[in-house]
Amino acid sequence: MRPDSPTPVGAASAGASRRPSRLRRATDALLYSSTWLALAALGLTWATFLFWQTAMPWRLALMIFAATLFLYNIDSVLPYKFQQRLVLSGRKRWMLEHRRELFALALAALAVAATLFFLDGWQPLMLFLGHLAAISLLYSLPLARWRGRWRALRDLPLLKVFLIAYVWAAVTVWIPALYLGKALAAPLVVVLFARRFFFILALAFVFDIRDYTKDRLTGTLTFPGVFGVRATKLVALAALAxxxxxxxxxVSAxxxxxxxxxxxxxxxxxxxADETRPDYYFALLADGIMLLQVLAVWLAALYWG
Structure with a gap:
């Protein structure tokens, strides 16, 4: 067939059917650009303010949203990640195809978060917030070469899920507490932090199950790889309990x-949870549980005070 020949109707229909719908493209962009995840971080922080019956300042909300968007997107475009021996999922394929956009989004989010950080006078907490940023950045950024491969914090055996739970609990509980002038060692703050830590920890195990094969290929020791998927689910359920x-x-009943x-x-x-589940199972449902928690707290505050 010549290049200028018309495309057969059947072939055109088949090509059109293979193209993702607008709704699918929009959903992919929402989930895989970490916007959904950043909304979850924002929502959990708001839930903490709701618990203390205090309005969340919109500038703090924007700073946390933007900082989360930056950290997750800069992590997703690290060059070494695309050199690993991996089976590309739809999520990874989308990220690979949109690396430039994700990098631009990360830089824009960084500019917003940094501007609000300095304008709103968070400098006295530079050390505290800096250690959270350091853990988040070094989570995937290669630090040292060990046995012929560069290693990041996430490569330390069994540590991944605890790092994630700690940073999320610190951001969504400790930052509101500090903003409201509450001591981090106060009993109620400790309970809220521990509750959020174990809640996020339980969900983090789900993503270890998702990454089971990838982590085995890259030599990362996680709970599913060491103890098996079923045992990991039981540990996750124990953390949730x-x-x-x-x-x-x-608080009220x-x-x-x-x-x-x-x-x-x-x-x-x-x-x-199973690694064979579609990407949406993890990106939409597992992350969506965090927003469900926010919705429940908001309804309780709205209707029962």
Whole structure:
């Protein structure tokens, strides 16, 4: 067929059917650009302010959203990640095809977060916030060469999930506490931090299950790789149970119910997690559990105070 020949109708229809719909493209962009994840970080921070019945300042909300967007997108475009021996999922393929856009989004988010950081006078907390940023950046950034390969913090055996849980709990509980002038060692702050830590830890195990084959190929020792997928699910459910039992005192029964109800769908997502699940299972459902927690707290605050 000559280059200028018309395309057969059947071939055109087949090509059109293979193209993602607008809704699919928009959903992919929302999930794989880490925008959905940044909204979850923003939402969990807002949930902490709701617990203390205080409005969340919009500039702080924007700073946390932008900082999360920067950290996850800069992580997703690291050059060494695309040199690994991996089976490309739809998510990874999308990221590979949109590396330039993700890098530009990361830089724009960094500019917004840095501007708000300095304008709003967070400099006295530079050391505290700096250690969270350092953990987040060095999580995937190669630090040292060991046995012929560059290693990052995530490559330390079994450490991945604990780093993730610590940073998320620190950002979504400690930052609101500091903004409101509450001591981090105060009993209620400790309970809220521990509850958020174990909640995020339970969900982080789900992503270790997703990355089971990839982590084995790259030599990263995670819970599924060491103890097996079933044992990892049981540990995740145990972490979720601990989070559900760490209930703060002095709140209404309705608020306590709102805090515990999201544990049920979270447990289902954990139990049915498998690396063969579609990308949306992890990006939409597992991350969406965090927003479900926010919705429950917001409804409790709205209707029951």
């Amino acid at each position: 601990v989070a559900s039992l760490l209930l703060p005192w002095g 309705a608020h306590l119910l709102a805090l515990t109800l999201p544990a049920l769908p979270a447990a289902a997502v954990i139990w049915y």
